[in-house]
Amino acid sequence: MIHDFGIVWSERDLLLSGLGNTTILSVLSAAAALLVGFAVTPALMSKQRLLAGIARGFVDGMRCIPFLLFAYIVYYGLPSFGIRLDNWTSGLVALTIYNAAYMAEILRGAWAAQPHEPIEAGVAFGFSNIGLFRRIVLPPLLLAAGPVIGNQMIQIVKDSAFLTIIALPELTHAASSIQSRHYVPFAAFITAVLLYWGLCLVIEAGVSSIDRLAAARR
Amino acid sequence: MSASDVLAILQGAVVTVTLSLAGILIGLPIGLALAVLRWADVPVVARMVAVYVSILRATPLVTLLLLLFFALPNIGIAIGPISAAILALVMNTAAFNCEVWRASLMNFPRDQYEAAQSVGMNASLRFRRIVLPQIVRVSLPGLVNEMSLLIKVTPVLAVVGVVDITRAAVRIGAETYEPLPPFLVAVALYAPIVFVLVSLQRWIERRQRMAEAAA
Numbered sequence: 316m317i318h319d320f321g322i323v324w325s326e327r328d329l330l331l332s333g334l335g336n337t338t339i340l341s342v343l344s345a346a347a348a349l350l351v352g353f354a355v356t357p358a359l360m361s362k363q364r365l366l367a368g369i370a371r372g373f374v375d376g377m378r379c380i381p382f383l384l385f386a387y388i389v390y391y392g393l394p395s396f397g398i399r400l401d402n403w404t405s406g407l408v409a410l411t412i413y414n415a416a417y418m419a420e421i422l423r424g425a426w427a428a429q430p431h432e433p434i435e436a437g438v439a440f441g442f443s444n445i446g447l448f449r450r451i452v453l454p455p456l457l458l459a460a461g462p463v464i465g466n467q468m469i470q471i472v473k474d475s476a477f478l479t480i481i482a483l484p485e486l487t488h489a490a491s492s493i494q495s496r497h498y499v500p501f502a503a504f505i506t507a508v509l510l511y512w513g514l515c516l517v518i519e520a521g522v523s524s525i526d527r528l529a530a531a532r533r
Numbered sequence: 534m535s536a537s538d539v540l541a542i543l544q545g546a547v548v549t550v551t552l553s554l555a556g557i558l559i560g561l562p563i564g565l566a567l568a569v570l571r572w573a574d575v576p577v578v579a580r581m582v583a584v585y586v587s588i589l590r591a592t593p594l595v596t597l598l599l600l601l602f603f604a605l606p607n608i609g610i611a612i613g614p615i616s617a618a619i620l621a622l623v624m625n626t627a628a629f630n631c632e633v634w635r636a637s638l639m640n641f642p643r644d645q646y647e648a649a650q651s652v653g654m655n656a657s658l659r660f661r662r663i664v665l666p667q668i669v670r671v672s673l674p675g676l677v678n679e680m681s682l683l684i685k686v687t688p689v690l691a692v693v694g695v696v697d698i699t700r701a702a703v704r705i706g707a708e709t710y711e712p713l714p715p716f717l718v719a720v721a722l723y724a725p726i727v728f729v730l731v732s733l734q735r736w737i738e739r740r741q742r743m744a745e746a747a748a
Contacts, residue, residue: 378731379724379727379731381685381688383686384702384723387699387712388713391716472593475593476596477689479595486596487596491599494599500599500600504604508588512592
């Protein structure tokens with residue numbers, strides 16, 4: 316057993332590059348999903364029926380289909396429309412669009428729960444549009460939604476593992492290749508599991524520091 | 534895409550639903566048992582459950598499934614794709630269910646428990662008659678939410694050769710060189726299953742809010 320872990324250790328470069336790719340994929344698509352989510356949220360809350368309907372359809376649609384199926388549609392289905400993406404681009408696009416729907420719904424919930432008074436006070440002080448959003452609406456919104464966004468980030472890390480199926484060289488894929496090369500299944504996958512755990516603990520630590528910040532501001 | 538292809542995807546749907554149901558039905562009581570172990574603060578065991586839940590919640594189902602499928606035979610436990618799939622689903626969903634159950638156990642009013650004690654109910658009777666009926670109600674929305682999450686990770690089971698909806702659709706797409714139609718059939722199958730669960734969750738929440746408002 317110790318010997319097996321020795322083999323995994325000798326392949327640490329492969330494993331670390333997998334961990335790096337998982338981290339890059341997760342961070343990039345979480346940031347992008349949050350941005351897209353911010354664009355979709357006002358549409359969800361819009362008073363224009365058509366716009367709100369389209370945004371609602373997108374969000375509910377994504378929440379009804381499995382991520383893996385969506386990734387397959389992006390990777391294998393889009394070429395039917397003449398859009399051909401490599402596995403990295405498809406992976407990023409799929410992760411981003413899919414999770415943007417969840418982010419939009421999270422932000423909508425947090426936004427709807429925000430008190431109106433600070434915003435009205437901001438308007439009275441002469442803030443408008445972007446300034447109002449950036450200075451008055453955004454900070455408490457992000458603090459309130461922080462823990463749920465953190466949960467969604469953990470979900471993104473776990474979703475990224477599915478992309479091993481379109482041969483993206485992330486952490487699970489690295490563990491799989493070590494296992495098939497040396498036949499050390501337990502050591503290879505347990506190491507991957509522990510690395511995922513570490514990644515999620517880092518995210519949780521980030522969330523609780525945001526929580527402390529929020530508590531200090533209250 | 535021919536009628537027999539649609540039939541193949543429908544067969545996949547039977548597999549998806551069966552495996553999901555097995556995962557849900559086995560995972561629910563195990564999650565409850567884990568939650569009770571933590572709630573009762575059984576020494577050492579409670580800590581182990583906490584670590585188990587923390588690790589399992591951070592582990593992608595694909596990784597867990599590959600671990601079980603390849604590592605168990607390695608230590609002499611023979612396991613087929615279907616049993617590996619069910620075991621992975623149960624281990625995964627039990628960890629999430631444990632957290633849902635535990636949250637409602639933690640919020641269970643202490644005075645009710647003490648009242649039951651004072652009328653002479655023993656521990657198992659207290660749990661069955663006083664605690665369980667109430668925490669089931671509180672936990673239900675969270676548990677149903679976890680069920681819809683479970684269905685959405687089942688396509689992963691294909692990596693060990695289980696032919697579910699997604700796998701059947703991919704296979705037909707590869708054979709006909711037209712991947713889109715089978716994918717759309719797959720979407721049309723998943724959407725109603727998840728939609729039913731999400732509606733069920735909303736309905737339970739609404740009913741409970743109304744009951745609270747009336748009380």
